[in-house]
Amino acid sequence: MIPQRERACDELLQNPLLRTPPPEPERPRPPRIRKPREFKLPPRFPLLSKDFYASWCNHQKELQLAKHKVDDHPPGLFPELYLKPRRLNYYARQLEENMNVNKELLKRINLIQRTGGFVDCWMYPELTDTYNKLLCKQRQRVLDEIRRQNVYFYSRLLIARSEQPLTKELEVLWKDTKHKLILGASLPFILFKTEKIDRDIKDPAFDKPPNINRPKVSMEIWVIGGSKIGRVTMELFTDLVPKTCQLFMSLVKGDSRGHAYMGTRIFRVVPDLYCRAGDVTKDNGFGCYLAEGQTEPPTPEGFRLKHSVPGVLSMVVSSDNEVCGQFNIIFKPLPQFDGKHVVFGRIIGGPAQALERISALGLPLGSTTSDCIIRYCGWFTRTGQYREGNANTIKFPPRRKT
Numbered sequence: 001m002i003p004q005r006e007r008a009c010d011e012l013l014q015n016p017l018l019r020t021p022p023p024e025p026e027r028p029r030p031p032r033i034r035k036p037r038e039f040k041l042p043p044r045f046p047l048l049s050k051d052f053y054a055s056w057c058n059h060q061k062e063l064q065l066a067k068h069k070v071d072d073h074p075p076g077l078f079p080e081l082y083l084k085p086r087r088l089n090y091y092a093r094q095l096e097e098n099m100n101v102n103k104e105l106l107k108r109i110n111l112i113q114r115t116g117g118f119v120d121c122w123m124y125p126e127l128t129d130t131y132n133k134l135l136c137k138q139r140q141r142v143l144d145e146i147r148r149q150n151v152y153f154y155s156r157l158l159i160a161r162s163e164q165p166l167t168k169e170l171e172v173l174w175k176d177t178k179h180k181l182i183l184g185a186s187l188p189f190i191l192f193k194t195e196k197i198d199r200d201i202k203d204p205a206f207d208k209p210p211n212i213n214r215p216k217v218s219m220e221i222w223v224i225g226g227s228k229i230g231r232v233t234m235e236l237f238t239d240l241v242p243k244t245c246q247l248f249m250s251l252v253k254g255d256s257r258g259h260a261y262m263g264t265r266i267f268r269v270v271p272d273l274y275c276r277a278g279d280v281t282k283d284n285g286f287g288c289y290l291a292e293g294q295t296e297p298p299t300p301e302g303f304r305l306k307h308s309v310p311g312v313l314s315m316v317v318s319s320d321n322e323v324c325g326q327f328n329i330i331f332k333p334l335p336q337f338d339g340k341h342v343v344f345g346r347i348i349g350g351p352a353q354a355l356e357r358i359s360a361l362g363l364p365l366g367s368t369t370s371d372c373i374i375r376y377c378g379w380f381t382r383t384g385q386y387r388e389g390n391a392n393t394i395k396f397p398p399r400r401k402t
């Protein structure tokens with residue numbers, strides 16, 4: 001540096017105006033004056049005593065002097081939790097897009113300022129009267145459709161009724177129920193016998209061989225005007241007497257002419273011996289069923305199995321050696337039926353007292369005290385699903401009342 005300039009700089013720096021002023025002395029802090037605590041207390045009501053008012057004021061002061069146990073300070077600010085670095089790029093792009101939008105707005109505002117305004121009708125043709133008329137027609141069609149829907153909804157509301165039955169309907173149902181109660185009370189009381197059928201008897205001839213699928217049939221037996229006796233499940237011996245089982249299964253399902261077991265009655269019950277049912281043509285034991293396309297009833301298939309177990313099913317064979325679709329259910333071993341009727345199944349499930357209840361309805365000569373019918377009838381598929389058969393639609397001849 002030039003010496004002359006150095007001297008000028010030194011003289012300038014030695015100027016007393018450029019010297020550092022001395023530090024100011026520290027001023028003592030004024031003493032802290034604590035203000036007395038002011039409590040918010042309402043004035044004393046004239047009717048209150050001074051002692052009660054004083055105790056109440058002390059209680060209010062204690063409440064106002066109480067320190068809170070919950071931290072009411074604002075939470076600390078941690079920018080690293082809110083300003084995440086991985087989102088800075090997103091914020092930068094968003095800021096850039098905002099800047100671009102603002103630039104476009106400024107360009108348009110500048111164009112409007114320079115040109116004196118923007119007229120949009122230069123770019124589109126003016127709407128004609130025909131278009132307006134078509135638009136009005138379209139709106140009218142929409143309004144008409146809405147009005148039509150409202151009218152339809154209003155008509156539905158007018159004819160709607162509650163799911164709760166009316167008083168008149170309940171009165172009719174009560175009259176019907178009352179008639180049934182009176183009718184049931186007029187019927188003779190049935191007291192089932194206490195004797196039990198021996199179910200422990202076994203016959204190895206009825207055991208199912210391996211790899212053989214025997215179909216199962218279900219029948220629900222009721223007393224007319226009375227209660228339900230029970231639903232029994234039967235097993236058919238299709239591996240031993242297939243033709244007889246096929247005839248029985250066809251009547252369980254019901255044929256095209258209306259013949260079926262469902263709806264027929266057990267027309268003969270001999271107490272402690274057997275019962276007979278299945279007359280699908282006359283329902284009195286004197287009918288004979290002929291399958292469609294047959295001119296004569298079939299003959300018995302064989303008498304291999306014996307009536308050795310209670311609950312055995314056997315197809316009735318008439319005196320003319322004909323099978324007419326009627327079947328027996330025995331209540332005890334009946335060797336006198338061996339060689340006369342074809343055994344084709346047995347009862348494998350149902351109420352324990354089902355056979356006893358049916359036997360209790362019989363009279364010594366084979367008639368019944370009350371009519372017993374097969375109300376429901378069906379079969380089980382190979383997968384175990386239950387299928388209900390058709391009801392009998394044949395008009396039976398009238399029976400003489402006993």
